[in-house]
Amino acid sequence: MDSHALQDFQSALTCSICVNYFLEPITIDCGHTFCRPCIYFCWEEAQTPRCCPACRKMAEKTDYRTNTALKKLASLSRQARPRSVSSSGEQICRRNGETKGLFCEVDNSLLSAPCSESPEHAVHSYSPIACMAEENREKIVKKMDPLWQKTQEMQDNLNKEIRKSESFVDYVVLRRNMIKVQYQMMHQFLLEEERFQLKTLEREAQEILEQLSDSAIRMAQHREKLKEMYRELMELCHKSDMEFITDVILYRIKLLEMQKLQPVNPELSSLHITGILDMLNKFRVTLETVSCCISAQILCKNRIFGVDGATESPQTLESYVIWGVEAFNSGKHYWEVDVGNTSKWIIGVCKDFTSDSFEFKKGFVLFSSKKNNHCILSTNSPSLIHYLQRPAGRVGVFLDYENESLSFYDVCRGSLIYSFFSSSFTSPLTPFLVFGSP
Numbered sequence: 258m259d260s261h262a263l264q265d266f267q268s269a270l271t272c273s274i275c276v277n278y279f280l281e282p283i284t285i286d287c288g289h290t291f292c293r294p295c296i297y298f299c300w301e302e303a304q305t306p307r308c309c310p311a312c313r314k315m316a317e318k319t320d321y322r323t324n325t326a327l328k329k330l331a332s333l334s335r336q337a338r339p340r341s342v343s344s345s346g347e348q349i350c351r352r353n354g355e356t357k358g359l360f361c362e363v364d365n366s367l368l369s370a371p372c373s374e375s376p377e378h379a380v381h382s383y384s385p386i387a388c389m390a391e392e393n394r395e396k397i398v399k400k401m402d403p404l405w406q407k408t409q410e411m412q413d414n415l416n417k418e419i420r421k422s423e424s425f426v427d428y429v430v431l432r433r434n435m436i437k438v439q440y441q442m443m444h445q446f447l448l449e450e451e452r453f454q455l456k457t458l459e460r461e462a463q464e465i466l467e468q469l470s471d472s473a474i475r476m477a478q479h480r481e482k483l484k485e486m487y488r489e490l491m492e493l494c495h496k497s498d499m500e501f502i503t504d505v506i507l508y509r510i511k512l513l514e515m516q517k518l519q520p521v522n523p524e525l526s527s528l529h530i531t532g533i534l535d536m537l538n539k540f541r542v543t544l545e546t547v548s549c550c551i552s553a554q555i556l557c558k559n560r561i562f563g564v565d566g567a568t569e570s571p572q573t574l575e576s577y578v579i580w581g582v583e584a585f586n587s588g589k590h591y592w593e594v595d596v597g598n599t600s601k602w603i604i605g606v607c608k609d610f611t612s613d614s615f616e617f618k619k620g621f622v623l624f625s626s627k628k629n630n631h632c633i634l635s636t637n638s639p640s641l642i643h644y645l646q647r648p649a650g651r652v653g654v655f656l657d658y659e660n661e662s663l664s665f666y667d668v669c670r671g672s673l674i675y676s677f678f679s680s681s682f683t684s685p686l687t688p689f690l691v692f693g694s695p
Contacts, residue, residue, distance in 0.1 A: 270331045271312060274299060279331040281398050283321035290324060297405060332391050362586040447531060454528045465523045465644075472521045479518055522631050523644040527672035534671050537655050540591040544688055548579040577692045584685035587658050593651045593668055594690050601629045601693030604652055606663060606686035620686070621677045623652070623665045636675050643675055658682055 272279055274295035281293040289311045291299075300307045300316075307316040312544040493501060585606075596602050609622030624635045625647060634643040646667075652674070653666035665674040 267334060270327065270334050278335050279324075279327055280394070281402075282324045282327040282331065284324050284327075285309060285321060286318065287312050287316070289567045290327060293321075293323070294401060294405070300359050302500045309408060330394075335394075336391055343440040443532075450531055454530075455677050457526060457528060461525050465521070465525070468521045468599055469523065472518070476520075484538065524646060525644050525682060527646050527648075527667050527670045527674075528669040530673060533666065533673070534653070534668065537591045537653060537666070540589040540655070542590045542592055546579050547582060548577065578689065579691075580689035581687055584687040585656055585658055586685040589655070589659075591653060591655045591656050592688065593653045596625070596648065596692075598649065599692055600625060600632050600647070603691040604654060604665065604689075606654075606656060606688050608684050621679065623675065634674065636677070638677065638679070641675075645674060646670075648674065654688065656688075658686070 267278075270278055271289075272282070272292045272295050274291055277292075279290070279292055280295075282290050283293050283296065284290045287309045289309050291310070296310075299310055307319070308314060309316060357553070459625050573583070596604070602625050603622050605620050605622030607622070609619060620637075622637055624637075625635075626633050626635070632647040634645055634647060635641060636643065648667040649669055651668035653668045655664045655666065657663075661679045662676060664676040666672065667674055
């Protein structure tokens with residue numbers, strides 16, 4: 258074969274992309290042939306629709322079979338090409354000066370032909386370097402295909418992650434808008450609830466004021482009747498014996514008919530505030546407490562339980578006090594106290610608290626006392642009576658030290674009892690609870 262024919266033959270077995278003999282040659286739709294790895298990389302890096310690098314025609318398929326005939330011819334051409342001798346002399350045998358053209362599979366070393374016949378290699382198997390290289394090349398090519406498949410799978414996963422990221426960004430925007438709408442709805446709902454509670458307060462207050470006015474009128478009329486009866490009885494006592502005996506029976510009947518009027522006990526409804534307990538529970542703390550009994554004299558001295566408590570004998574009135582080990586001087590804190598059905602108790606926070614001496618004027622407290630079999634809620638700083646239903650069960654206490662506020666809540670009803678707004682949170686505040694005898 259002349260040199261021109263040989264060049265044409267080698268050119269026909271050469272990939273136009275890598276300009277080397279074909280590795281796993283594939284022939285695409287237009288008839289041009291390329292190495293499978295070369296065309297894969299070409300299409301991968303182009304980031305455009307698949308087309309032939311030579312004629313630019315579109316390639317319809319993505320998977321092509323290996324051209325086995327060209328693959329065999331390319332392999333033979335690689336093995337037949339002249340071997341380049343290393344300039345360092347590593348491929349020249351030092352013993353005999355011949356080229357190392359064989360590969361010993363046992364020692365994994367290069368040998369010259371004479372060395373392969375030496376006693377130390379006589380029983381070893383060896384192959385020409387070109388043949389061994391082609392076998393190893395084939396093994397590597399076989400591993401490249403699954404590796405490329407994994408590369409494509411990873412690219413698919415990467416594309417999915419990119420799309421997912423874009424979708425996630427859009428979803429976050431949507432979610433943000435949904436949250437805003439929900440809070441706008443809640444805000445509107447709470448505004449409507451606020452309006453309802455204020456209207457209910459105004460209506461109940463008007464009704465109670467009318468009841469108090471009517472009761473005052475009835476009591477004034479009743480008082481006049483009592484005065485008139487008193488005057489008649491006085492005159493009756495000055496009558497003759499016969500008249501007195503006759504008329505006194507009639508007055509006894511009148512006295513029986515004069516029933517005692519009951520006073521009005523004003524009491525507003527404790528309306529539920531939506532979401533208040535969920536918000537407060539974010540600041541819930543567990544109090545470590547100390548407890549002891551305290552004498553009635555301390556309670557009476559401090560006028561804790563009002564008139565009824567103060568008039569009882571010190572020997573018969575016993576109380577129980579519980580206070581927190583930790584005093585708060587910052588932050589937001591919420592705790593609950595179970596008062597059960599007890600009618601006499603005090604809950605709050607106090608400065609300089611000890612079991613032997615404490616002054617309620619230095620604290621902020623909610624009192625429950627009993628008067629004429631009616632429970633009364635009151636607070637100090639300033640002294641104020643609250644015309645609300647007495648909480649049954651648990652009372653919640655919320656201390657916001659930075660905003661200098663202390664609030665009491667009826668946990669069962671989810672309603673507000675009272676809020677202190679002070680400007681005197683200048684020292685640590687200790688939570689405490691006092692139970693009086695029922």
